[in-house]
Amino acid sequence: MRRFPFVARWIATVAVVWIYPLLLAQGPPGPISSELTKFITPADNPGSDAMARLGDQLFDDKRLSADNTVACNTCHEPRGGFTARAETAKGIRDQSGKRNTPTIINAAFFQTQFWDGRAATLEEQAKMPILNPIEMGMKSPEEVVAKLRAIPEYVTAFNDVFGRPPNYDDMARAIAGV
Ligand code: HEC
Numbered sequence: 348m349r350r351f352p353f354v355a356r357w358i359a360t361v362a363v364v365w366i367y368p369l370l371l372a373q374g375p376p377g378p379i380s381s382e383l384t385k386f387i388t389p390a391d392n393p394g395s396d397a398m399a400r401l402g403d404q405l406f407d408d409k410r411l412s413a414d415n416t417v418a419c420n421t422c423h424e425p426r427g428g429f430t431a432r433a434e435t436a437k438g439i440r441d442q443s444g445k446r447n448t449p450t451i452i453n454a455a456f457f458q459t460q461f462w463d464g465r466a467a468t469l470e471e472q473a474k475m476p477i478l479n480p481i482e483m484g485m486k487s488p489e490e491v492v493a494k495l496r497a498i499p500e501y502v503t504a505f506n507d508v509f510g511r512p513p514n515y516d517d518m519a520r521a522i523a524g525v
Pocket residue numbers: 406417418419420421422423436437438439444446447448449450451454457459460461462463469472473474476477481482483522
């Protein structure tokens with residue numbers, strides 16, 4: 348019978364001496380995600396809800412590819428954990444790439460992008476697959492911009508979000524900010 352009070356006292360001591368100060372040291376619970384995103388948000392791309400909506404639309408839009416068949420989400424399928432669910436992904440005209448499609452969940456937290464780290468930021472990365480001949484196959488940034496400027500809903504959305512007509516840098520900002 349005497350063991351129980353001892354065990355209870357021991358647990359209480361551990362809680363007060365060890366666990367309680369630990370909880371105090373961590374401070375009050377806060378919105379962790381916004382703290383983290385603040386840490387990784389680039390100064391020249393602060394983002395907004397409207398920009399994220401535009402980026403989302405661009406990410407899903409096959410018109411960003413040369414023959415209107417491939418969007419970012421063709422290879423980074425939301426239902427496949429943003430992967431292609433295949434050894435290698437297929438770009439325009441059924442061409443297979445050489446590398447496996449990594450997930451892009453939490454890609455904003457990566458130090459570099461791609462398996463070999465050849466893009467330093469998400470903004471820089473987003474410009475590449477669109478111009479890659481076996482992925483989305485557009486010929487030049489100018490060709491992409493001309494296509495976007497011919498789509499009235501994008502002209503309006505870019506004007507609302509960035510205060511100017513579609514251009515390649517803003518397009519990459521919006522996709523990176525999804
Ligand atoms: C044809 C398939 C395909 C399309 C289309 C595609 N991707 Fe990818 N994506 C890949 C593959 C494959 C890799 C890995 C390539 C490498 O590392 O060289 C990759 C890598 C990435 C990465 C880097 C992730 C990491 O772990 O480093 C990001 C971010 C990304 N893609 C976003 C996009 C965006 C945004 C678009 C649209 C503008 C897009 N992708 C279009 C197949 C595709």
